[in-house]
Amino acid sequence: MSESLMEVRDVAVEFxxxxxxxxxxxxxxxxxxxxxxxGVVGESGCGKSTLARxxxxxxxxxxxxxxxxxxxxxxxxxxxxxxxxxxxxFQDPYQTLNPRQRVGAIVTEPLRVQAVDPSVHAERVERAMxxxxxxxxxxxxxxxxxxxxxxxxxxxxxxxxxxxxDGLICDEPxxxxxxxxxxxxxxxxxxxxxxxxxxxxxxxxxxxxxxxLCDRIAVMYLGRIVEEGRAVDVIERPQHxxxxxxxxAIPVPAAGGxxxxxxxxxxxxxxxxxxxxxxxxxxxxxxxxxxxxVDPGLLEAGASGQRAACLLHDPAAVAASGRGRAx
Amino acid sequence: xxxxxxxxxxRVVHGDRPIVDGxxxxxxxxxxxGLAGESGCGKTTTALxxxxxxxxxxxxSGAITLRPKGAxxxxxxxxxxxxxxxxxxxxxxxxxxxxAMNSLDPVKRIDDQIGEAIALHAKGGAAAIAARVEELLxxxxxxxxxxxxxxxxxxxxxxxxxxxxxxxACGPSLVIADxxxxxxxxxxxxxxxxxxxxxxxxxxxALILISxxxxxxxxTCDRIAVMYAGRIVEVGAVDAVFAAPQHxxxxxxxxSLPVIGGERGLAAxxxxxxxxxxxxxxxxxxxxxxxxxxxxxVIDPALREVRPGQLSxxxxxxxxxxxxxxxxxxxxEVVS
Numbered sequence: 094m095s096e097s098l099m100e101v102r103d104v105a106v107e108f109x110x111x112x113x114x115x116x117x118x119x120x121x122x123x124x125x126x127x128x129x130x131x132g133v134v135g136e137s138g139c140g141k142s143t144l145a146r147x148x149x150x151x152x153x154x155x156x157x158x159x160x161x162x163x164x165x166x167x168x169x170x171x172x173x174x175x176x177x178x179x180x181x182x183f184q185d186p187y188q189t190l191n192p193r194q195r196v197g198a199i200v201t202e203p204l205r206v207q208a209v210d211p212s213v214h215a216e217r218v219e220r221a222m223x224x225x226x227x228x229x230x231x232x233x234x235x236x237x238x239x240x241x242x243x244x245x246x247x248x249x250x251x252x253x254x255x256x257x258x259d260g261l262i263c264d265e266p267x268x269x270x271x272x273x274x275x276x277x278x279x280x281x282x283x284x285x286x287x288x289x290x291x292x293x294x295x296x297x298x299x300x301x302x303x304x305x306l307c308d309r310i311a312v313m314y315l316g317r318i319v320e321e322g323r324a325v326d327v328i329e330r331p332q333h334x335x336x337x338x339x340x341x342a343i344p345v346p347a348a349g350g351x352x353x354x355x356x357x358x359x360x361x362x363x364x365x366x367x368x369x370x371x372x373x374x375x376x377x378x379x380x381x382x383x384x385x386x387v388d389p390g391l392l393e394a395g396a397s398g399q400r401a402a403c404l405l406h407d408p409a410a411v412a413a414s415g416r417g418r419a420x
Numbered sequence: 421x422x423x424x425x426x427x428x429x430x431r432v433v434h435g436d437r438p439i440v441d442g443x444x445x446x447x448x449x450x451x452x453x454g455l456a457g458e459s460g461c462g463k464t465t466t467a468l469x470x471x472x473x474x475x476x477x478x479x480x481s482g483a484i485t486l487r488p489k490g491a492x493x494x495x496x497x498x499x500x501x502x503x504x505x506x507x508x509x510x511x512x513x514x515x516x517x518x519x520a521m522n523s524l525d526p527v528k529r530i531d532d533q534i535g536e537a538i539a540l541h542a543k544g545g546a547a548a549i550a551a552r553v554e555e556l557l558x559x560x561x562x563x564x565x566x567x568x569x570x571x572x573x574x575x576x577x578x579x580x581x582x583x584x585x586x587x588x589a590c591g592p593s594l595v596i597a598d599x600x601x602x603x604x605x606x607x608x609x610x611x612x613x614x615x616x617x618x619x620x621x622x623x624x625x626a627l628i629l630i631s632x633x634x635x636x637x638x639x640t641c642d643r644i645a646v647m648y649a650g651r652i653v654e655v656g657a658v659d660a661v662f663a664a665p666q667h668x669x670x671x672x673x674x675x676s677l678p679v680i681g682g683e684r685g686l687a688a689x690x691x692x693x694x695x696x697x698x699x700x701x702x703x704x705x706x707x708x709x710x711x712x713x714x715x716x717x718v719i720d721p722a723l724r725e726v727r728p729g730q731l732s733x734x735x736x737x738x739x740x741x742x743x744x745x746x747x748x749x750x751x752x753e754v755v756s
Contacts, residue, residue, distance in 0.1 A: 136605040241693050271458035271632060276676040276689030283686055298605055301635075305678035305685065328680055342610035344635030346677045348663040356614060357607045360575050 098260050098292050099125040099148060099179065104157030106143050106316075115364040117143040119316035121157070127259065128290045130283075132307035132324060134300055134339075138361050139313040141296045145262050148294075149181050177207060180253035184265035186245040190237040190252075197233035200252045207256055221254040224288075225281050243274035250281060260292040261285075268299065279306065300343055304328040309398075312336045315364060315372045318391065322399030332394035332401035334379045371404065379405060382414045422487055422494075424449040424593060424626050425470075430482035432465050432474065437698045439465045439478065441650035444723070449489070449593065452620060452627040454637030454658065456673075457647035460694055463630045464518070466647070467596045470628075471515050472497060472505045488512040488593035489624075511541045514587040518599040522579070524571040530557075530582055531567030537589040556585040559622075561615060577608035584615065588623070598630040613640050634677055638662055646670045649695050649705040652723055656730030666732035666739055669706045688745055704734070711745050712736065 106118040117140045125131050133141045146152035148159055150166045161178065164171035180203075183189050190199055200218045209217070222229045225247040237245055246266065253261055263282065267275040283306065285291045297303055303310050307324040312333065320333040331337045338357040359376045362368060368375050374384040384404055391400040392407055404410040425447040432440040440462040447453050455463045469480045484497035486508070495508055509515075517523075525533055534553045538544075544552075554564045560581040571579055580600060587595050597616065601609035617640060619625050631637055637644050638658055645655040646669065654667040665671040675687045692709045695701055701708050707717035716735040726737040 136607065243693060272634075272673055272676050273458060273690040274693060276687065277691075280686055280689050300606065301678040301680050304680050325684070339606060340680070342606045343680065344610070344613070344633065344639045345679065346634040346638050346662065346674065347679050348638070348659040354610075356610050360577060360608065 097124045098127045102158045105155045107155045113365040130293045130307045132295045132303035132310040135313035140316040179260040180258045181262040182249045186249040221251040225251045262294040264296045320401045326396040326399045426485045428483040432480045450624045452641045454641035454644040455630045461647040462650040511590045513594040514592045516597040541590040560585045594626045596628045653733045666737045667734045
């Protein structure tokens with residue numbers, strides 16, 4: 094048995110866009126450990142949802158490998174493991190819940206699809222409902238439109254839980270919910286991680302949320318992971334200029350706010366025209382001579398286990414440019 | 421000195437359901453007021469009522485008085501007819517609404533759309549209008565070349581800047597921005613907020629910023645009003661409210677937000693969900709969800725000054741300290 098629940102190795106996903114190729118993922122490697130809360134953060138278009146879809150084998154890959162417990166998800170055996178052990182929930186539960194099915198049928202459906210012994214259905218459904226804070230007696234007969242947004246997301250989580258998965262990939266699970274409801278759903282997810290040992294992936298554009306919840310974080314930019322490490326290290330002491338820019342831009346809900354700051358200029362480049370060298374260099378406030386030609390891999394930077402894809406962490410490149418190291 | 425905007429006892433009803441239930445607001449020239457609260461609390465309805473842009477099914481009452489620069493007499497918005505409002509909207513007060521960046525006309529060039537807005541209230545030839553369009557684009561940080569483009573050729577952030585340029589076209593004294601950055605990524609959000617702040621300083625613009633994001637309000641506003649179930653439950657200077665909230669709803673809302681560098685981990689959530697406007701609970705509308713509730717909470721509380729400049733609609737305010745709360749059962753509580 095391998096140490097990781099899922100492993101992503103050098104994966105690329107390409108889309109054809111008006112005659113050119115857009116690289117939604119361009120050499121992504123990631124490890125998701127059992128029971129771990131892993132955050133994948135970045136702006137719209139950075140590839141974080143594509144990564145989730147690729148991990149769920151919902152998206153064809155151009156290159157690389159994705160494995161669950163060592164079995165490739167592209168193979169039949171690996172696919173079967175994946176469907177049984179990893180589930181996914183989405184941003185808008187209203188679009189993923191069948192409006193013509195009652196909650197009971199929605200939550201039972203995965204058990205039917207996976208041909209789980211019908212004698213345990215009722216018990217599994219009831220447990221999943223209670224685990225997400227829904228009362229089976231009150232909610233099983235309702236339709237999705239009779240529920241609030243928070244309750245619908247609870248139903249989506251319950252439907253993901255009935256197969257008793259080892260991992261749950263959550264794609265922006267609370268970004269459509271209000272603050273008070275959001276906190277309820279997050280509490281449900283964290284309790285599941287604690288009680289059932291459920292591993293979670295949080296895909297989010299909300300860095301403070303990722304900081305608060307996750308064990309580790311991977312920051313994506315234009316189809317690549319540009320920084321990874323423990324959540325506290327990556328957010329409190331970011332080592333990649335892009336992560337630094339993201340953290341700086343977070344509005345601070347406290348007296349005085351975040352104060353004055355330098356903001357990143359420009360916008361995410363077109364994925365059909367990825368810049369040469371480091372893909373962040375045209376927007377980078379700290380670029381130096383080789384950044385437009387050398388594509389940096391992830392380098393050890395900052396705390397133990399923290400890595401950043403930035404030449405500032407390559408002493409040889411810094412020395413050759415005659416630039417004093419400023420980390 | 422009298423305020424730029426005074427709102428007294430604003431009410432909006434849908435049949436017999438109160439959506440906005442007695443809101444008082446005051447705003448000085450050049451001031452930025454944040455309107456906070458969750459979906460359905462009435463903040464967008466309040467904004468639309470200030471512009472008299474409510475859908476036909478809703479009716480409003482209450483006094484809304486605007487004293488913009490360049491107007492000789494105060495404008496009584498509450499009593500204006502639709503025809504009378506047309507000379508007020510965009511000229512004195514304009515609105516940047518949620519998702520507005522997707523409401524640009526897809527088949528018209530940007531310069532034509534902004535030009536039309538200018539022509540509504542200003543006289544001048546084509547050359548004068550073209551010059552003003554360029555000036556407006558420059559004001560919001562867009563190159564003149566954007567004028568010759570169509571909306572689909574622009575990014576979300578650029579479209580939102582165009583919407584702000586449209587709002588500024590006729591030189592209003594007040595801009596109401598309803599969730600102007602909600603659909604944007606964090607970097608672009610920060611860019612747009614910085615733009616709004618610069619415009620306030622340079623143009624002396626007053627701003628009502630509506631957002632569910634307390635961080636956005638903390639960074640942009642001078643004062644903040646927190647709404648719950650159609651009413652304002654707390655108002656005060658941003659720094660005072662964030663440092664020492666005086667209403668349990670504000671307190672719990674702020675507690676649920678992560679502040680990087682502070683303590684990690686989840687706060688106990690507010691149980692339940694906001695009440696249905698059809699049948700709000702008696703007394704304080706927050707009391708069924710309030711962990712600090714006590715016997716007086718079934719009586720309707722008034723919004724009153726509990727600290728200098730800070731108003732709260734809680735019977736038990738001022739709160740000098742908040743009692744410890746016990747953590748909820750794991751898994752979250754069952755909600756109806």
